[in-house]
Amino acid sequence: MPYPEIRPRRLRRTAALRRLVEETRVAPAELVLPLFVKEGLTEPRPISSLPGVVQHSRESLRKAAHEAVGAGVGGLMLFGVPEQASKDETGSAGLDPDGILNVAIRDVIAEVGDATVVMSDLCLDEFTSHGHCGVLAPDGSVDNDATLELYAQMGMAQAEAGAHVVGPSGMMDGQIGVIRKGLDRAGFQDVAVLAYAAKYAGAFYGPFREAVESTLQGDRRTYQQDPGNIREALREVELDVAEGADVVMVKPALPYLDVIAAVRDRVDIPVAAYQVSGEYAMVEAAAANGWIDRERVILESLTSIKRAGAQIILTYWATEAAHLLRRRY
Numbered sequence: 001m002p003y004p005e006i007r008p009r010r011l012r013r014t015a016a017l018r019r020l021v022e023e024t025r026v027a028p029a030e031l032v033l034p035l036f037v038k039e040g041l042t043e044p045r046p047i048s049s050l051p052g053v054v055q056h057s058r059e060s061l062r063k064a065a066h067e068a069v070g071a072g073v074g075g076l077m078l079f080g081v082p083e084q085a086s087k088d089e090t091g092s093a094g095l096d097p098d099g100i101l102n103v104a105i106r107d108v109i110a111e112v113g114d115a116t117v118v119m120s121d122l123c124l125d126e127f128t129s130h131g132h133c134g135v136l137a138p139d140g141s142v143d144n145d146a147t148l149e150l151y152a153q154m155g156m157a158q159a160e161a162g163a164h165v166v167g168p169s170g171m172m173d174g175q176i177g178v179i180r181k182g183l184d185r186a187g188f189q190d191v192a193v194l195a196y197a198a199k200y201a202g203a204f205y206g207p208f209r210e211a212v213e214s215t216l217q218g219d220r221r222t223y224q225q226d227p228g229n230i231r232e233a234l235r236e237v238e239l240d241v242a243e244g245a246d247v248v249m250v251k252p253a254l255p256y257l258d259v260i261a262a263v264r265d266r267v268d269i270p271v272a273a274y275q276v277s278g279e280y281a282m283v284e285a286a287a288a289n290g291w292i293d294r295e296r297v298i299l300e301s302l303t304s305i306k307r308a309g310a311q312i313i314l315t316y317w318a319t320e321a322a323h324l325l326r327r328r329y
Contacts, residue, residue, distance in 0.1 A: 019329070024307040026299070028072035028322035032119065032272075032314040036211050037061045038081040039100040049207035050277055051284045053316050055081055061104055062111040064319075071322035075117035077167060077314055078104050081212050082127055090135050091127030095153050099127070102161040109162035119165040119194060120158045122151060122179065131216030133170035133223065142223055144172050151175055152182035159188040165247075169196040171223045171236075177243035194272060195245035198233035198259055200225045204252045204278030211277065233259050234266055241267055247312065252276040254301060257308040264309025272312035273305050280316045295324055 011021045038045060038055035045055040056064060065076055080101025086093040093099040101120060108118050124147070125133045134147030147170065155166050166183075168175045176195050183191050201224035209216065225232060237248050248267060250260045251274035264271050283301070287294035298317050305313050315321065 024303055025329070026302045026306045026313070026321070026325060027074075028318075028325055029074040030306070030312055031073050031302075031318040031321060032075035032077050032117075032312060033064075033068050033073050033318035034077045034079065034274075034314055034316060035061060035064055036079045036081055037100060037104040039083045039086065047207065047211045049210050049281055050316065051281075051288070053211065053280075055211065058104065058107050062107055065108045065112050065116075068319045068322075069112050069115045071319045072326070073116060073318045073322050074312070075119055075165070076108060076112075077119040077121060078108065078163075079121045079212060080104055080126060084213070084215075087127055087129040087215065089129055090150065091124030094124055094127035095150065095157050097157060097160065099157075101126075102157050105158060105161035105163050114164075117164050118162065119167050120161075120163040121169055122154055122158060122166045123169040124150060124154070125170070125214065125216070126212045129215060131214045133220065134172060142172075144174075144223075147172050148174055148178045152178050155179040155183055155191075155193075156186045156188065159183055159186065159191045163191065165192045165194050167194040167196065167249075169199060169251075171196065171199050171220075171225070174243070176240045176245050180244035192246040193244060194247040194249060195240040196251055196274075197237040197240040197245065197248040198225060198250045198256070198263065200227050200252065200256060202227050202252055202255065204255065204276045207277035207281045227255075230259055230262060234262060237263050237267060241269060245269070247272050249274060249312075249314075250310070252279060253305045253310070253313070254279050257304060260305065260308040260310050270311045271309055272314065273308075273310035275301065275305060275313060275315040275317075277316070299324060299328070 036055045041057040044060040047053050082093045123133050134142040137143040158166050201221045247270045249272035253273040253275045260273050286292045
């Protein structure tokens with residue numbers, strides 16, 4: 001007896017059928033909103049290369065956090081932007097309890113408490129006068145081990161401010177282990193570590209550097225990963241897991257979907273991906289020119305990242321996407 005005619009299109013006929021059999025869905029609770037807070041601002045300041053994104057004042061940061069929580073966003077990642085006069089060779093403002101990032105953590109915790117996950121960027125690049133992610137050796141290279149000592153202190157400062165999760169993003173060898181040990185010794189065993197385990201030295205970070213007013217001269221290729229390497233990424237991930245990472249992250253996201261998938265297959269802890277500023281800016285620029293359907297591209301891009309294996313997605317569209325997803329489902 002011949003088989004009946006196979007027609008996969010039967011399950012695509014209506015929107016209700018398509019929703020019923022959809023294999024990959026992004027939930028608002030899986031999204032994390034990166035937020036920039038600028039020292040000394042009294043009102044938010046637009047970022048020209050990131051349309052719709054701002055440097056926040058402390059007041060507007062609290063409002064943005066409240067709005068994100070209301071939309072169901074799962075987390076907030078905070079970046080501090082100090083005044084130029086606060087920057088120095090060692091990034092000491094990042095360790096200062098009264099520095100802008102640690103103050104912002106306290107502000108957001110006071111505003112939203114445990115209603116969402118408050119994360120903080122644990123890196124020195126926003127706070128150093130030279131713009132690198134660590135302290136410099138006499139020859140101008142980044143001194144890995146000297147930087148680790150400061151990372152451990154920075155992690156404790158952020159934990160004391162109330163961060164639920166710290167996000168070491170400097171790609172220093174051994175950073176996760178040093179930060180984890182420092183947190184544990186200080187009594188912060190419950191503070192989680194999100195490791196920027198596979199952070200590539202790519203070309204998609206330009207708008208971010210405007211957002212944090214980076215003073216970087218040169219590049220970060222001696223410590224961030226080469227875009228052509230995936231086996232190296234997996235090695236970095238395994239090292240971070242062994243050192244105590246609670247979550248591992250791939251950054252950027254869309255150009256590295258294969259890396260996300262490979263990492264997901266390799267580890268049994270949550271995998272995050274960061275849809276970075278260049279990815280966001282490209283979509284916004286194309287939409288502004290009428291070349292794409294903006295909202296559909298936002299959701300399609302997030303779906304592709306989730307489909308590749310990311311359980312957590314950092315995206316500048318987090319609050320807006322959460323509203324779009326609620327309307328869709």
